[in-house]
Amino acid sequence: MNILVFNCGSSSLKYRVIAMPSEVQRAGGEAQRVGPPTAEPSRIVYHIGDVNGTHYVEMRDQATAFEQVMALLAKHPELKPDVVAHRMVHGGTRFERYALVNEEVIADLDAVADLAPLHNPPATGLVKACRARYPDLPQIVVFDTAYHSTIPDYARTYAIPRWMTTDMGIRKYGFHGTSHQYVATEAAKFLGRPMSEFNAVSCHLGSGGASLCAIVKGRSVDNTMGYSPLQGLIMSTRCGDLDPALTLRLLAQYNGDCKSVERVLNKESGVLGMSGVSADISDILAGIAQGKGQFPKMDLTAQIYLWRIRKYLGAYMAAVGYADAVIFTDTIGEKVAPVRWAVCADMETFGLSIDPERNRNPSEPPVDVATESSPVRILVVQTNEELAIARDAYSLLSRAGSFREHALA
Amino acid sequence: MSILVIRPSRYTSHFAYFAGGCREPILTGDMKPLHSGDGDETETVEELLHIRSLCRKRLSAAEPDALAVRLTFTASEFPKPVVATPEVIRRLQALVPRAPLHLPPKLRLIEHCRQAFPEVPIVLVSETSFFSGLPARERYYGLHADITKSLKLERYGFHGIFHEWACHYARHSIRQNPAARILSVCLIPQPEITAVMRSRPVMVTGGVTPLEGIPGETTCGELDAGIVLTLRKEMGWGPEQINNVLTRESGLRGIVGRDVTVDAIFRTDDPDVRLAREIIQYRILLACGAGIAAMGGVDNIVFSGDYVDVGEILGPWLSSTLVFKGNPDRRIPWLCFRESLDRLIADSAELTIRSHLAALQSETEWDRSHVASGYSVPANV
Numbered sequence: 001m002n003i004l005v006f007n008c009g010s011s012s013l014k015y016r017v018i019a020m021p022s023e024v025q026r027a028g029g030e031a032q033r034v035g036p037p038t039a040e041p042s043r044i045v046y047h048i049g050d051v052n053g054t055h056y057v058e059m060r061d062q063a064t065a066f067e068q069v070m071a072l073l074a075k076h077p078e079l080k081p082d083v084v085a086h087r088m089v090h091g092g093t094r095f096e097r098y099a100l101v102n103e104e105v106i107a108d109l110d111a112v113a114d115l116a117p118l119h120n121p122p123a124t125g126l127v128k129a130c131r132a133r134y135p136d137l138p139q140i141v142v143f144d145t146a147y148h149s150t151i152p153d154y155a156r157t158y159a160i161p162r163w164m165t166t167d168m169g170i171r172k173y174g175f176h177g178t179s180h181q182y183v184a185t186e187a188a189k190f191l192g193r194p195m196s197e198f199n200a201v202s203c204h205l206g207s208g209g210a211s212l213c214a215i216v217k218g219r220s221v222d223n224t225m226g227y228s229p230l231q232g233l234i235m236s237t238r239c240g241d242l243d244p245a246l247t248l249r250l251l252a253q254y255n256g257d258c259k260s261v262e263r264v265l266n267k268e269s270g271v272l273g274m275s276g277v278s279a280d281i282s283d284i285l286a287g288i289a290q291g292k293g294q295f296p297k298m299d300l301t302a303q304i305y306l307w308r309i310r311k312y313l314g315a316y317m318a319a320v321g322y323a324d325a326v327i328f329t330d331t332i333g334e335k336v337a338p339v340r341w342a343v344c345a346d347m348e349t350f351g352l353s354i355d356p357e358r359n360r361n362p363s364e365p366p367v368d369v370a371t372e373s374s375p376v377r378i379l380v381v382q383t384n385e386e387l388a389i390a391r392d393a394y395s396l397l398s399r400a401g402s403f404r405e406h407a408l409a
Numbered sequence: 410m411s412i413l414v415i416r417p418s419r420y421t422s423h424f425a426y427f428a429g430g431c432r433e434p435i436l437t438g439d440m441k442p443l444h445s446g447d448g449d450e451t452e453t454v455e456e457l458l459h460i461r462s463l464c465r466k467r468l469s470a471a472e473p474d475a476l477a478v479r480l481t482f483t484a485s486e487f488p489k490p491v492v493a494t495p496e497v498i499r500r501l502q503a504l505v506p507r508a509p510l511h512l513p514p515k516l517r518l519i520e521h522c523r524q525a526f527p528e529v530p531i532v533l534v535s536e537t538s539f540f541s542g543l544p545a546r547e548r549y550y551g552l553h554a555d556i557t558k559s560l561k562l563e564r565y566g567f568h569g570i571f572h573e574w575a576c577h578y579a580r581h582s583i584r585q586n587p588a589a590r591i592l593s594v595c596l597i598p599q600p601e602i603t604a605v606m607r608s609r610p611v612m613v614t615g616g617v618t619p620l621e622g623i624p625g626e627t628t629c630g631e632l633d634a635g636i637v638l639t640l641r642k643e644m645g646w647g648p649e650q651i652n653n654v655l656t657r658e659s660g661l662r663g664i665v666g667r668d669v670t671v672d673a674i675f676r677t678d679d680p681d682v683r684l685a686r687e688i689i690q691y692r693i694l695l696a697c698g699a700g701i702a703a704m705g706g707v708d709n710i711v712f713s714g715d716y717v718d719v720g721e722i723l724g725p726w727l728s729s730t731l732v733f734k735g736n737p738d739r740r741i742p743w744l745c746f747r748e749s750l751d752r753l754i755a756d757s758a759e760l761t762i763r764s765h766l767a768a769l770q771s772e773t774e775w776d777r778s779h780v781a782s783g784y785s786v787p788a789n790v
Contacts (some may be wrong), residue, residue: 050484154687158632159424159624161654168643170636191506200523228635234551242550244655245627246562247637248648252562256647258638264553273553299553299679303546307703309610315695346705351735375735 005386008123013065016386020394021025031065062122063129078228084139085393090116093169101139140393147177150219160387174223176204180213182388183329184379190366200325205333214316236279239269275301306342317350325377351375412755413473425751457525477758485541490761493531532758539569545666564571568595568614575713575746576605590704599625604700612703629659672716710743720745
């Protein structure tokens with residue numbers, strides 16, 4: 001069975017064709033610079049088997065990008081998808097883990113669009129475009145919030161009036177669940193531990209978003225992101241944790257205009273806002289290493305960014321108790337050794353001892369960069385959200401024999 | 410040294426009078442709250458004159474040796490308590506734009522104190538002084554550098570008096586270790602946790618305001634910024650209205666649906682408050698974990714504050730919960746510091762006056778432990 005997985009970003013569309021249950025990736029790629037024209041042309045960077053290529057084509061929205069990806073795949077009949085699976089960032093209270101798409105599900109997706117204004121609307125648009133163009137093709141949506149549905153009440157409830165939680169759905173949802181679940185599963189396999197007994201702190205440090213997840217017995221028990229993807233760590237352009245009074249102060253400053261404050265907190269803060277140089281922490285660290293550390297903003301940005309991760313790692317080590325491992329994943333977590341070092345050094349109290357040489361020159365992931373004697377392992381694991389989504393979709397289909405009828409209802 | 414402590418607030422101002430050598434006050438009471446605007450405050454001066462006459466009756470017509478006025482916010486301006494000289498008042502006035510509702514009534518009160526006690530030195534003891542050396546990595550938020558600078562958005566911490574004295578007590582009580590890494594848990598209606606290394610705080614749960622951090626009896630604590638924006642969009646509320654809900658209708662009151670104290674949730678089996686207790690306990694655990702990471706370890710946990718007795722419940726729990734692979738048998742020692750805020754303010758003022766006098770007389774600086782020598786060491790250490 002071919003499962004075509006879409007991972008829809010605000011200006012990109014990643015896709016993979018994965019044969020299940022063998023988990024062989026048969027094709028994949030990314031439509032880049034989707035939307036209004038930019039300095040560089042829109043294109044699809046793809047691979048089919050071992051062949052790589054780039055297809056330049058104008059893509060004004062996600063629906064056009066979807067059409068172009070389908071046209072590319074149509075040239076190879078063996079890649080014809082049997083089912084399409086979509087990553088959806090926020091499922092709100094209406095969705096648990098995944099859902100087979102029908103009219104009711106689409107209405108519910110529209111209802112949760114505002115919960116992740118940068119991510120949910122384009123992904124829902126893609127689901128609709130796919131359903132209109134290929135009405136017979138079953139679709140499944142897998143929610144990033146799903147893995148965090150096991151976060152206990154005491155960790156997901158904010159200390160606000162109860163009616164806000166019950167009537168408005170204001171609570172912690174958590175994000176990057178697909179990635180955290182995937183790397184935790186791979187890490188447990190790597191260490192030869194059953195997932196049901198595996199305790200860890202997973203650090204998904206992306207070039208855009210970032211979050212930590214506390215995992216007990218294989219289940220998420222906390223995530224640094226909250227009601228929205230704004231809370232928690234400092235990210236490329238997002239602020240992370242803020243004093244609520246500070247958000248109010250910004251609202252007053254912008255005469256109550258939410259859109260302006262949203263823009264400031266989502267797009268003009270974080271590494272970019274603090275440094276004024278780059279949204280990528282690896283640029284900042286490289287700059288400091290090259291002796292540009294005399295620029296106080298770069299130095300301060302690196303300190304604040306790393307300090308926040310370190311504090312949350314300590315907090316979640318306390319929440320987890322006897323952790324088996326700390327896992328680093330995604331662009332920064334996998335590739336930027338100084339981040340792992342700064343976060344894990346001098347943390348012997350928690351049972352963490354990082355090996356400087358292994359950390360500096362790790363072999364291909366999954367790899368352990370802790371010292372031999374470290375009671376808690378420090379693992380670098382490559383995330384693969386698309387494969388995780390394909391696994392979820394396959395698992396759903398295996399259980400729902402009559403999915404096609406159900407999907408077309 | 411006899412010290413009259415005044416703790417002004419928007420709701421009820423409080424005073425306590427300590428005679429020299431006494432740990433307990435010989436006179437306490439409440440005053441009318443301060444005006445936030447420019448109202449007639451002759452009543453305040455009259456109240457202070459009345460307090461003065463009460464003090465004189467208690468101590469053979471003598472004036473207090475000093476007045477100690479507690480301030481809840483002075484940013485990072487004064488690392489230590491200060492005598493209210495004209496220069497200090499000028500510096501306080503310069504801080505007014507950063508706390509326009511908070512500081513003007515306090516400045517007026519200081520002036521009224523001067524009128525009512527013209528011969529008595531006034532010492533200002535601020536809750537934010539202890540945090541003036543907070544490292545930049547902890548002090549700043551992940552906001553655009555221009556916004557941080559123009560709005561002067563920095564983290565402070567708001568219960569420095571309890572923390573400073575509790576940490577001092579912990580350092581001296583346990584093996585006289587001045588380099589000890591201490592987690593200080595201040596148990597008050599709005600609990601606050603700080604991590605202190607070599608007498609310097611390196612992490613604190615309080616923020617730009619006391620709203621951030623551990624939820625309080627009516628305050629929300631940490632909150633996703635997206636929630637504030639959702640309340641604005643969906644409820645149509647303005648910043649003032651949202652602030653009111655987050656500071657007065659949230660926290661334990663919001664979760665439980667009625668007024669309940671931090672102390673009470675730890676002393677009842679009432680299922681209605683179970684979730685509230687679990688939330689507070691979990692947030693305290695997370696903050697302790699963050700503090701340990703900030704210090705690279707921990708030597709002691711010390712509890713202080715109005716609800717210090719809750720430390721007898723939290724201490725054993727934290728000690729047995731903050732256990733990690735590789736150190737499974739290690740239990741973090743904990744202790745409770747039971748002095749009242751009034752007494753600590755008086756002690757701070759006494760030290761300040763003595764060192765002020767010593768400096769004037771070119772004498773050596775007074776040692777804080779001289780004042781602290783009256784504290785007893787608890788049995789559990």
